[in-house]
Amino acid sequence: MKHFVMTAFITPLLFMVAAGVNHPPKSTLSANYNLNSTLWIQTSSEYRAISIQTFNSARRELRLAIENNVAEKVSTLPFGIIMDIDESVLDNSQYQAKLILNNRNYDADSWDKWISLKVAPPVPGAVDFINYAVDMGVQVIFITNRKCRTRINGGASCPQKQETLQNLSDVGISGLLDKNLLLKSERPEWTSEKENRRQDIYSKYHIIMLFGDDLGDFLPGVEKNITANQRKKLVLENKEKWGITWFMLSNPTYGSWERVLPEPKHSNLNGY
Secondary structure, X not given: OHHHHHHXXXXXXXXXXXXXXXXXXXXXXXXHOOHHHHHHHHHOHHHHHHHHHHXXXXXXXXXXXXXXXXXXXXXXXXXXXXXXOEOOOEOOHHHHHXXXXXXXXXXXXXXXXXXXXXXXXXXXXXXXXXXXXXXXXXXXXXXXXXXXXXXXXXXXXXXXXXXXXXXXXXXXXXXXXXXXXXXXXXXXXXXXXXHHHHHHHHOOOEEEEEEEOOHHHOOOOOOOOOOHXXXXXXXXXXXXXXXXXXEEOOOOOOOHHHHOOOOOHXXXXXXX
16 A cells, blocks of 8 residues: 555656656646645644644633623523534545545545545544533534535435534534534535625524634635735734634645645745
């Protein structure tokens, strides 16, 4: 297995050296650029430490937030937390690894097949935190860009919803409610931009925390028609929220951070 990965990665590099190519061709980059990122998620103790650290901090802040909101009678709505799922609660690195080992890129059909398997393990620390929140009487609402789509064999209009709920249940999450899982395209107006779904939830719950692995899990309008520097500015403008009410999880494998970068991707590197 290790030999295959190294062969798939090194052979194109040897070709480039022989051909006098300064940068890997786009096809090589797209097939292998996730190797180290996926290895880091699957093997590093550092990834686990960061995730557990995030949820431990969130647990402490959640207790304080509940106490403060109850004391100040901020809202009569029930307390809620909004969480992204992929790379925030469920770890899909096995899917990423499969793509690398098969020298393939992401596509909607292979991703849908992965969802149907219902075997994604949890992000370290996520299950304990969610169950703690539920025990504290907080509703956990999941907003995900897993897409509702029918399959060739027919059946349910959104089999992805029940499969995702089953996966979440199988990793040990309690208090799951069908109404608290909002998928992309579940309604016509629910696009990959999550803001309209957040607004829908804000009308029903007093949201005291947000969790995600992408800036779009916290802010609208950050996934296209924006520069990386503008996104960095938005992070600084909201610096009082990070680690208090907003909690970012690590995901170096994919995301809107990558999609906003101009092509070719290696032109965005800043060396010396």
